[in-house]
Amino acid sequence: MFEHLNEQPKDKILALMQAFKDDPREDKIDLGVGVYKNAEGVTPIMRAVKQAERQWWEQETTKAYTGLAGDPAFSDAMIGLVLGDAVARDQVAAVATPGGTGAVRQAFDLIRMANPSARVFVSDPTWPNHLSILKHMAIETVMYRYFDAESGGVDFAGMMEDLGQMRAGDVVLLHGCCHNPTGANLTGPEWQAVIDLVNAKGVVPMIDIAYQGFGDGLEADAAATRMVASGCPEVLIAASCSKNFGIYRERTGLLMAVAQERGLHAVTQGNLAYLNRQNYSFPPDHGARMVSLVLTDDALRVDWQAELEDVRNGMLALREQLSSELRRLSGSDRYGFIAQHRGMFSRLGLSPEIVERLRAEHGIYMVGDSRINIAGLNRDTVPKLAQAIIEVGA
CATH class of the missing domain: 3.40.640.10 (Type I PLP-dependent aspartate aminotransferase-like (Major domain))
Known part of the structure; x- marks a missing residue:
């Protein structure tokens, strides 16, 4: 039976994750995977969730x-x-x-x-x-x-x-x-x-x-x-x-x-x-x-919402920083939409060829359609990304 199975297409994002992992460059930047990361590149356990787990560990009596x-x-x-x-x-x-x-x-x-x-x-x-x-x-x-x-x-x-x-x-x-x-x-x-x-x-x-x-x-x-x-x-x-x-x-x-x-x-x-x-x-x-x-739980919810707001505002700040840096380097507001977008992602409108050059020449990994994960950036890597985009002529 199994001989009738066909190879399935590779997941492009998973393949991108592996390529990033295999890249030996220390200054590489991963903007492909759709997972939130903080400034240290970590996907943290939220404080309220951690506290809820402690409470549930004490309360749980069955795994039925x-x-x-x-x-x-x-x-x-x-x-x-x-x-x-x-x-x-x-x-x-x-x-x-x-x-x-x-x-x-x-x-x-x-x-x-x-x-x-x-x-x-x-x-x-x-x-x-x-x-x-x-x-x-x-x-x-x-x-x-x-x-x-x-x-x-x-x-x-x-x-x-x-x-x-x-x-x-x-x-x-x-x-x-x-x-x-x-x-x-x-x-x-x-x-x-x-x-x-x-x-x-x-x-x-x-x-x-x-x-x-x-x-x-x-x-x-x-x-x-x-x-x-x-x-x-x-x-x-x-x-x-x-x-x-x-x-x-x-x-x-x-x-x-x-x-x-x-x-x-x-x-x-x-x-x-x-x-x-x-x-x-x-x-x-x-x-x-x-x-x-x-x-x-009122206390847990307040703490969760506060941390979520910190996450949200952090991504908005990165959007503003990237948009401003690209405006400064290019002398135009072509990328002003980045600050207007919301959430983890933006699509930059770059060609697949430009995306490949960013990966090969600058160690910047993004999905082939130029979708980037804003949460993959931090204050120090935003200028590098902006400079790389300008250098490849985007």
Whole structure:
């Protein structure tokens, strides 16, 4: 049987990580991997999470399964964090998942169960795993214009023109905040225009929100998701705790399905639990437990939010520094959009040839489409990156 298997394409980001590891240069810079790092190049355990782990170590009495949907306290805490009071709790079906990726996969599975002919409209560009999973599941994918490389902003006119091709029953995948890989986000009025369009078309929006708290703050970053949840009859939301709680390896995520028609809650919840059973039975609990402890303990939550704000402001400062340094060296505001982007990533608009020169000549590693992880920089490496970009003629 195994002789019929084909080689699968290598993951470009994982290959980039290995190339960086093998590079002997001491002054090399890793801007490829999508993981938050502090100024010392470390992905730290957040203080509140560490304290929650100490508390849970004392309290935990069993390692028995929680339930197919995970611990209800985790779902309640995350629904509160992401949705606030935008919709009533009994309008939201939810299951814990292995990371945000697991939530995305389960959402696509639910779409395929509910409407096998649904097409999923995806931004160009998007997180590569969106496309990989959709292709693996043989779900028809339609790309819509999103990023304008010339301005570094959103091509909203192109986006709306492409979304005009949606049909009733289709799904449109949107990034709740801190768009990956571009860092360019829709404005409030643009979000409202998208809501009006999907409602007119009879389309279901699906939101991937993986960076809440990394952009403009916890509440501001959730605003668009809440607009969509309260403004559309049905919404799917895949949320990740990897970044804002720093628990990458704990694989902690939540899939939410919002239905304004209250009679749909029970059947939707049952189908989400069914999908969990078919894929991995019971979701992991440790990371989910830490999140629920942090969000429901006043002291832990205050400390977590303070540290998250430090992380967010640190990345904003690096954006401002890089934008200013490039402005000083180039004499133009060509890279001013870097300061306007939000989250961990920005797409610089460099050609693959320039990206390769930065790697070969300067030891600067970024994804081939010129996406950089802002958190891979620090105050000392920003000038080196800016100087290298100018030297290669970008």
